[in-house]
Amino acid sequence: MPEHKCDCENPLVPGIVEVIDIKDETPDVKSFFVRSVDGGVPFNVMPGQLGMVSLMPVGEGMYSVSWQEEQEYLQFAIKRVGLMTDELHRIEVGQKLGVRGPYGNGFPVEECKGRDMLFIAGGIGLAPLRSFIKYCFKHRRDYGRIQIIYGSRSYNDLCFKDELFDKWPREQDTEVYTTIDNPEAAWDGHVGFVPAYLEEISPSPEGKIAVVCGPPIMIKFVLQSLEKMGYGDEQVISTLEMRMKCGIGKCGRCNVGSEYICLDGPVFTLAQLKKLPPEW
Numbered sequence: 312m313p314e315h316k317c318d319c320e321n322p323l324v325p326g327i328v329e330v331i332d333i334k335d336e337t338p339d340v341k342s343f344f345v346r347s348v349d350g351g352v353p354f355n356v357m358p359g360q361l362g363m364v365s366l367m368p369v370g371e372g373m374y375s376v377s378w379q380e381e382q383e384y385l386q387f388a389i390k391r392v393g394l395m396t397d398e399l400h401r402i403e404v405g406q407k408l409g410v411r412g413p414y415g416n417g418f419p420v421e422e423c424k425g426r427d428m429l430f431i432a433g434g435i436g437l438a439p440l441r442s443f444i445k446y447c448f449k450h451r452r453d454y455g456r457i458q459i460i461y462g463s464r465s466y467n468d469l470c471f472k473d474e475l476f477d478k479w480p481r482e483q484d485t486e487v488y489t490t491i492d493n494p495e496a497a498w499d500g501h502v503g504f505v506p507a508y509l510e511e512i513s514p515s516p517e518g519k520i521a522v523v524c525g526p527p528i529m530i531k532f533v534l535q536s537l538e539k540m541g542y543g544d545e546q547v548i549s550t551l552e553m554r555m556k557c558g559i560g561k562c563g564r565c566n567v568g569s570e571y572i573c574l575d576g577p578v579f580t581l582a583q584l585k586k587l588p589p590e591w
Contacts, residue, residue, distance in 0.1 A: 324411065326353030326411065328346060328407070329347075332344040336388060337468050340390045342377075343386070344386050345410060356376045356412070357418075358418045358420060359375070360376055361375055361376060361414040362412035362414065363414065364399070373414070373556075374387045414559075416575065416578050417578060418442075419548070419578070420446055423454065424450075424454065425453070425454070426519060427520070428522065431509060431523045431533055432462075432523075436529070437524070437525075438470065443522060444479070448479075455518065457486070458488070460508060465491050465492070465495060469489065469491070488501065490508045510536050513540060516542040521537055521546060523547065530549055544585060545582050550578055551567070551579060552577065558573045559573065560574040
């Protein structure tokens with residue numbers, strides 16, 4: 312399959328893609344599957360990398376791109392939170408969009424090989440972690456035991472339910488824990504916030520890497536819980552979501568201290584985060 316890239320002379324020029332499918336993940340999260348108008352994908356991604364999606368004349372936004380083995384399309388899971396995402400949620404299959412990328416450093420998939428993996432996500436934060444989880448399953452012999460802890464406000468707000476409840480629990484040496492914030496009549500699973508559930512499960516830090524993504528307040532308390540449980544700063548990986556406008560480190564909208572989230576991130580170890588100003 313030919314690989315189609317954006318204009319290498321100007322990284323701000325998007326490639327044109329067509330929406331080939333749209334899937335409702337939750338009441339306010341949709342997955343958009345896109346492919347270049349001349350076939351293939353405008354760029355290939357690694358888990359955790361980002362892409363800038365543009366919808367004329369509304370604007371553009373940076374979103375996590377789902378990794379998939381076949382690289383036959385790009386998938387963006389986008390939560391409706393404002394003007395740009397409102398308009399994206401109104402489009403239909405066949406819509407043309409602009410996409411440029413990939414941006415960001417992605418998850419350290421090579422450095423994590425040989426380790427047990429603990430994934431901790433909240434809400435739409437499962438979208439970027441899902442890429443790393445799928446990568447681990449694809450390269451199963453390279454990684455040890457996998458534990459996934461995921462929570463959201465309600466059952467309806469849990470993303471990727473088919474994988475969460477059906478596919479992933481069937482994978483080798485894999486445990487999946489789900490929780491929702493408040494009790495519901497139709498929910499017989501765990502109820503409570505992710506940081507408290509993490510401490511209740513109390514996964515050992517020995518030989519393990521913890522990867523965290525979710526709302527900032529969840530990340531804050533999860534990081535505190537992991538430290539309390541004995542995880543070292545180099546064992547904990549998280550993502551930052553500062554507003555990114557250009558994607559190439561020129562506009563300065565996403566810098567924290569001397570770091571640019573679109574270039575040096577969005578993935579950082581806790582050791583790296585502790586060296587940054589407390590702006591994140």
